[in-house]
Amino acid sequence: MPNPTPPRSAYICHICGSDHVTRDAWAVWDVAAQAWVLDTLFDHAHCHQCLSATRLERVMLSSPVTFAAPPLPPPSEPEAVLVP
Numbered sequence: 001m002p003n004p005t006p007p008r009s010a011y012i013c014h015i016c017g018s019d020h021v022t023r024d025a026w027a028v029w030d031v032a033a034q035a036w037v038l039d040t041l042f043d044h045a046h047c048h049q050c051l052s053a054t055r056l057e058r059v060m061l062s063s064p065v066t067f068a069a070p071p072l073p074p075p076s077e078p079e080a081v082l083v084p
Contacts, residue, residue, distance in 0.1 A: 007060055007061075008060070008061040009058050009059060009060050009061060010058070010059055010061055011045075011056040011057065011058055011059075012056070012057050012059055013045075013047035013049060013050060013054040013056070013057075014054055014055045014056070014057050015047060015050050015052065015054055016047060016049050016050040018047055018048075018049035018050065020047065020048045020049045021045055021046065021047050021048070021054060021056055022045065022046050022048065023041055023042065023043075023044065023045045023046075023056070024041075024042040024043075024044045024045075025038055025039075025040060025041045025042060026038075026039045026040040026042075027039060
């Protein structure tokens, strides 16, 4: 009997559902490994889709498709104001 694939998960923004999210963390330099190693993970999370602080929700993935929300439209340029 083949080994079942372990379940996969993603973290998404509770506001817009995007998986384009990050968390604040500290990394330390590991001299032996010659690489940065994650040391501390903080509670603050940020969504790069809706550009705001967020609460992360963990969801189980049932397919390779992610939860990235469609891109936001580009911000509109402010109207030029003519000064007499």
